Amino acid sequence: MRVGWSEMSNSNFKEYRVWDASTRIFHWVNFLSVIMLILFGMLMLYKKELGIVSVEAKIALKEVHVIVGYVFALNLVWRLIWGFIGSRYALWKNIIPGKGFIQLLKSYKSSMNISQTQVFLGHNPLGRLAVSAMVLLMVILMTTGLIRAGTDIYYPPFGAFVAEYVADANTDPESLIPYNSKGTHKDKASKLKAFKKPFGLIHLYSAYTLIFIIFLHIYFVIRAERKEGGSLVSAMITGKKILKDKPVDL
Numbered sequence: 001m002r003v004g005w006s007e008m009s010n011s012n013f014k015e016y017r018v019w020d021a022s023t024r025i026f027h028w029v030n031f032l033s034v035i036m037l038i039l040f041g042m043l044m045l046y047k048k049e050l051g052i053v054s055v056e057a058k059i060a061l062k063e064v065h066v067i068v069g070y071v072f073a074l075n076l077v078w079r080l081i082w083g084f085i086g087s088r089y090a091l092w093k094n095i096i097p098g099k100g101f102i103q104l105l106k107s108y109k110s111s112m113n114i115s116q117t118q119v120f121l122g123h124n125p126l127g128r129l130a131v132s133a134m135v136l137l138m139v140i141l142m143t144t145g146l147i148r149a150g151t152d153i154y155y156p157p158f159g160a161f162v163a164e165y166v167a168d169a170n171t172d173p174e175s176l177i178p179y180n181s182k183g184t185h186k187d188k189a190s191k192l193k194a195f196k197k198p199f200g201l202i203h204l205y206s207a208y209t210l211i212f213i214i215f216l217h218i219y220f221v222i223r224a225e226r227k228e229g230g231s232l233v234s235a236m237i238t239g240k241k242i243l244k245d246k247p248v249d250l
Helices: 021-045 055-085 101-113 125-153 159-166 186-228 232-238
Strands: 005-007 014-017 240-243
Touching: 021 055, 021 186, 021 232, 055 125, 101 125, 125 159, 125 186, 159 186, 186 232, 232 240
Parallel strands: none
Antiparallel strands: 005 014, 014 240
């Protein structure tokens, strides 16, 4: 990606082109899908307290959660690919901590202590840690979510296989109804329940951890915006950062 700059009129600030369109689209699609997944996840988690007791409502909530999950998963898979073929600051090698990162992190923290915080075109070292953690958690959530989609309501990509496994000899697997034992083999249904339980727990606690990191991420974005500038939020809309000091990673 071309990284150029032009002087802003009547100021010492410079404008840098940083985030490509694919990265920006991923960010906002991911933001909206995660918000919706959290919302419907909470509805499912507290359905009894909210008076949602019918099986039909339970299935409907799960179906909406899964459909939004497909959008989330496809968007995430594309971002994972883009991290190897995209523009400079979208590449994983410039995000995931690697060789020399510890020294870079120490230097950044030292600059914060003397109120001359280093500025970066891409993510600063703390941002790189946060993004790496969030991507890892999202991959875990995607994987466990797809497994639970198949084992709970027989949705792709594993649903057909699960239904065929759990159906008894005299039942068409396609006729099985989620959360209904009719037509299922008792022993196989019991094994399936035991199999899917840990994936549900991993999914749940990964979601809690992701929510916590998201709040930390928002806090540090606001902090960096105030202390370093760079129009971080608007940069994810326009693709451009506006900085006064020379970026470390130019």
